[in-house]
């Protein structure tokens with residue numbers, strides 16, 4: 001099974017995806033990856049290099065092509081839990097002004113996840129958690145990204161979990177319940 005966590009910075013994706021991965025004995029992975037392409041992306045996020053928004057969209061898509069090959073290989077023997085995937089590109093890069101059809105087109109080889117958990121949160125609370133260091137970590141931008149994610153949730157049938165005022169344990173229990181319901185239907 002291929003499970004993806006999405007949400008704005010500070011929504012709890014890394015924490016919750018790692019917890020779920022541990023209890024499923026799944027392989028945990030994330031995007032941007034640690035590949036040379038991922039490293040260049042991180043330099044952009046840390047404001048060390050400047051790139052056109054379309055270049056950035058292409059870099060995320062390229063990082064994902066390489067990542068998807070690895071994910072497909074691991075899925076032959078294990079479940080995979082991924083912290084961010086295709087929907088991060090559709091949400092962030094479209095809010096940054098890149099044409100959505102272009103983003104979808106360069107990501108056409110991405111794998112369709114079995115489950116997508118979208119973690120939503122009050123943007124002020126999220127920003128307090130992440131301290132707003134990266135280029136995308138500002139209130140109005142993240143607000144728009146979250147709205148875009150909620151649109152995508154309808155289109156792609158994500159499981160949406162609001163994490164505002166919930167402990168990590170409470171969010172985790174909700175995730176496990178949804179996971180159990182989903183796997184019982186298989």
Ligand SMILES: Nc1ncnc2c1ncn2[C@@H]1O[C@H](COP(=O)(O)OP(=O)(O)O)[C@@H](O)[C@H]1O
Nearest residue numbers: 008009010011012013014015129163166167168
């Ligand atoms: N429900 C929660 N309540 C309080 N703190 C949380 C909660 N979820 C995550 N955190 C904390 O917020 C910070 C950001 O969480 P993280 O999982 O890294 O988010 P993301 O990967 O979405 O940016 C971490 O310090 C984490 O321990």
Ligand SMILES: Cc1cn([C@H]2C[C@H](O)[C@@H](COP(=O)(O)OP(=O)(O)O)O2)c(=O)[nH]c1=O
Nearest residue numbers: 008009010031032060084088089092093136
């Ligand atoms: C995978 C991906 C990430 N991003 C952005 C979202 C985050 O701001 C950043 C990833 O940084 P990271 O520190 O991994 O995220 P988080 O704060 O959620 O732990 O890159 C995109 O804009 N497009 C993408 O396709």
